[in-house]
Amino acid sequence: MREPIQFWIYGAGGHGRVVADAARASGEFEPLGFVDDHPPGSRVDDLPVLKPTDPAWLALKALSFVVAIGENCIRARIFRELLARGGVPRTLVHPAATVSPRATLGPGTVVFAGAVVNPGAIVGANCILNTACSVDHDCRVADHAHLCPGVRLAGTVDVGEGVMIGTGAVVIPGRRIGAWAMAGAGAVVVRHVPSARVAIGNPARAIHPVAPEHLPEGFGTIPA
Numbered sequence: 001m002r003e004p005i006q007f008w009i010y011g012a013g014g015h016g017r018v019v020a021d022a023a024r025a026s027g028e029f030e031p032l033g034f035v036d037d038h039p040p041g042s043r044v045d046d047l048p049v050l051k052p053t054d055p056a057w058l059a060l061k062a063l064s065f066v067v068a069i070g071e072n073c074i075r076a077r078i079f080r081e082l083l084a085r086g087g088v089p090r091t092l093v094h095p096a097a098t099v100s101p102r103a104t105l106g107p108g109t110v111v112f113a114g115a116v117v118n119p120g121a122i123v124g125a126n127c128i129l130n131t132a133c134s135v136d137h138d139c140r141v142a143d144h145a146h147l148c149p150g151v152r153l154a155g156t157v158d159v160g161e162g163v164m165i166g167t168g169a170v171v172i173p174g175r176r177i178g179a180w181a182m183a184g185a186g187a188v189v190v191r192h193v194p195s196a197r198v199a200i201g202n203p204a205r206a207i208h209p210v211a212p213e214h215l216p217e218g219f220g221t222i223p224a
Helices: 014-026 072-084
Strands: 005-010 029-035 047-050 064-067 197-200 205-209
Touching: 005 014, 014 029, 064 072
Parallel strands: 005 029, 005 064, 029 047
Antiparallel strands: 197 205
């Protein structure tokens, strides 16, 4: 039997704990510990927690990692920083998730319990497919996106880089959500959502720009 792959989890909050559970449940991965800018304690769920300034963390070179931070622009920044250090992102799939062998998951992406990814779907790097969400056939989900619990993407939906889709939102077939846009919890997306806009309601309407703190540096905002 192959030994589990050891890796570090960047982020020691609730999301990080769920990543640790998914890794342990898979039997393929073993978390070594957490790294967090504001550690909640020296240990979380029996795993050590380091600060990113800790010499033990800084000494690591070819480290394996998952970034367990829900805020997309922060997760994207840390992901790139760890890649630049020579880090290797790990792709985790909870055993209670269903991922078609004809779907593609990018490096560093995590698929939680109850999620479904159907044939032809392509999910990019460093994405979160959260609890019980579904990604139907031939969808495209770009890097650093986060589908919150219970999200439903119908077939051929195109989700741009860094998109956040809130809990229980639904997107009908063939729609596009532009880069760094957000769809609110429970939104029903029946038309395209422009980049860096917030869409809410049923049917969802793009009501205002995404706040600058939720955008990567240099992306810029889109006027209201």
